[in-house]
Amino acid sequence: MTELFRWQWVFDHLEEIRAQGLEHLQLTLLAVVIGLAISFPLGVYAHRHRAFYAPVTVVTGVLYTIPSLALFALLTPFFGLSFVTAEIGLVSYTLLILIRNVVAGLDGVPAEVKEAARAMGHSDRQVLWRVELPLAVPVIVAGIRIATVTTIGLVTVTALIGQGGFGYFILLGLRRFFSTPTILGAVLSVLLAVIVDRLLLLVQSSLVPWERRREPSAA
Amino acid sequence: MISLQRVTKSFPGTAQPAVSELTIDIPEGEIVVLVGPSGCGKTTTMKMINRLVEPTSGTVVVKGVDVADQDPVSLRRGIGYVIQHVGLMPHRTVAQNVETVPRLCGWTDSAVRDRTKELIAMLDLDAALLDRYPQELSGGQRQRVGVARALAVDPPIMLMDEPFGAVDPIVRERLQDELLQLQQKLRKTIVFVTHDVDEAIKMADRIAILNVGGVLEQYAAPDQILTAPANDFVVRFVGLERGLKKLALQQGGDAKGLIAALRGRAS
Numbered sequence: 001m002t003e004l005f006r007w008q009w010v011f012d013h014l015e016e017i018r019a020q021g022l023e024h025l026q027l028t029l030l031a032v033v034i035g036l037a038i039s040f041p042l043g044v045y046a047h048r049h050r051a052f053y054a055p056v057t058v059v060t061g062v063l064y065t066i067p068s069l070a071l072f073a074l075l076t077p078f079f080g081l082s083f084v085t086a087e088i089g090l091v092s093y094t095l096l097i098l099i100r101n102v103v104a105g106l107d108g109v110p111a112e113v114k115e116a117a118r119a120m121g122h123s124d125r126q127v128l129w130r131v132e133l134p135l136a137v138p139v140i141v142a143g144i145r146i147a148t149v150t151t152i153g154l155v156t157v158t159a160l161i162g163q164g165g166f167g168y169f170i171l172l173g174l175r176r177f178f179s180t181p182t183i184l185g186a187v188l189s190v191l192l193a194v195i196v197d198r199l200l201l202l203v204q205s206s207l208v209p210w211e212r213r214r215e216p217s218a219a
Numbered sequence: 220m221i222s223l224q225r226v227t228k229s230f231p232g233t234a235q236p237a238v239s240e241l242t243i244d245i246p247e248g249e250i251v252v253l254v255g256p257s258g259c260g261k262t263t264t265m266k267m268i269n270r271l272v273e274p275t276s277g278t279v280v281v282k283g284v285d286v287a288d289q290d291p292v293s294l295r296r297g298i299g300y301v302i303q304h305v306g307l308m309p310h311r312t313v314a315q316n317v318e319t320v321p322r323l324c325g326w327t328d329s330a331v332r333d334r335t336k337e338l339i340a341m342l343d344l345d346a347a348l349l350d351r352y353p354q355e356l357s358g359g360q361r362q363r364v365g366v367a368r369a370l371a372v373d374p375p376i377m378l379m380d381e382p383f384g385a386v387d388p389i390v391r392e393r394l395q396d397e398l399l400q401l402q403q404k405l406r407k408t409i410v411f412v413t414h415d416v417d418e419a420i421k422m423a424d425r426i427a428i429l430n431v432g433g434v435l436e437q438y439a440a441p442d443q444i445l446t447a448p449a450n451d452f453v454v455r456f457v458g459l460e461r462g463l464k465k466l467a468l469q470q471g472g473d474a475k476g477l478i479a480a481l482r483g484r485a486s
Contacts (some may be wrong), residue, residue, distance in 0.1 A: 116306025121296030134310045210310045210352045
């Protein structure tokens with residue numbers, strides 16, 4: 001009988017766990033930041049120019065449905081077993097969620113608030129930056145949270161192209177028929193997702209102080 | 220002060236124009252109330268004054284200049300605007316809301332703060348409310364903040380679209396009274412939109428009664444509307460055949476007295 005989980009193995013590999021955790025975080029954050037840098041202007045543009053929204057959703061939707069394994073395999077001939085290959089794949093999976101939430105967040109701004117802003121003499125750009133975007137923050141951050149949690153899960157797949165963060169342990173365990181690293185990789189990946197999600201929730205509520213006071217008597 | 224000349228507005232996809240060939244002169248320092256049933260284009264008419272809506276034809280002149288020749292952003296900063304749902308910015312505190320237009324106009328911090336103090340005193344708002352968010356206020360308080368915000372840069376013109384429509388009758392009456400008192404001091408040119416005839420009679424120096432499709436049926440002082448309605452539509456709309464108004468007219472034959480009685484609640 002082999003043990004399901006050997007703690008001693010974990011203690012022997014602490015340094016490696018730390019390094020892979022850092023890589024996992026790097027792969028994730030970079031993908032979400034780049035994804036947001038692409039999605040934000042596209043979402044703002046699609047909100048204003050509705051005809052543009054459908055094709056954007058189709059393209060990012062198709063990207064989203066490609067199996068991750070296939071996508072990384074298809075990219076490898078061009079970019080090798082590299083960080084770049086991993087990032088291209090990870091970024092493309094964030095786009096659909098992020099663009100959709102940018103557009104939905106802007107759509108959710110009440111019409112009378114926008115009109116009042118215009119009527120008081122905000123220019124179009126001022127309406128966007130001072131009124132629409134601050135009010136869209138909760139929905140946009142919700143999108144960032146989903147995209148981040150999804151990406152943290154996907155990063156493990158990039159272990160197959162020599163990246164992978166905690167995915168490295170999952171793969172290691174599978175190759176050696178040794179359950180400890182597989183379980184460790186999976187649990188740490190989930191743990192990372194939960195922690196990052198909580199942190200983003202904190203960021204969100206610090207960005208929208210007015211939301212916390214919606215119920216005057218709650219305190 | 221404001222002059223609409225044969226103004227027509229047709230929205231695409233509708234057979235009947237929202238406003239048809241409307242000509243009205245709104246004199247300086249008066250409250251002109253646009254009143255009529257829904258679909259009479261009263262709000263559309265008001266929005267053409269600050270270019271939230273562009274007329275299909277005709278001209279709108281504000282302070283002697285065709286609005287089509289004015290930059291809409293700076294035009295709007297010079298015209299106060301209050302709407303039914305107030306449109307306070309939910310992400311900004313009361314103080315930040317009131318300070319919106321002065322900030323847009325680039326006032327200094329100290330000038331902005333002084334003005335905000337003045338305004339909350341003028342509108343009888345508690346200074347403790349300044350750091351609250353709009354959703355923490357009562358309906359009446361929100362309306363006051365809306366009026367304070369509209370008055371912030373002391374614009375000569377105010378546009379008010381059913382400003383007291385979303386509050387209960389008692390609060391509405393108090394807000395109406397306060398606005399009339401304020402107007403005694405400020406002498407703004409106010410365009411006031413409502414569907415409530417009683418409110419129109421109470422608030423107006425002149426009433427413009429609009430029919431569906433933005434057709435002007437009568438434009439006159441409240442006592443003239445009551446004593447000399449221009450046509451059947453006005454008679455029906457004002458509701459002369461019913462209730463208190465008729466009684467007062469029969470007994471005293473004195474529309475001015477009736478208006479004084481209605482206004483009496485103001486003091």
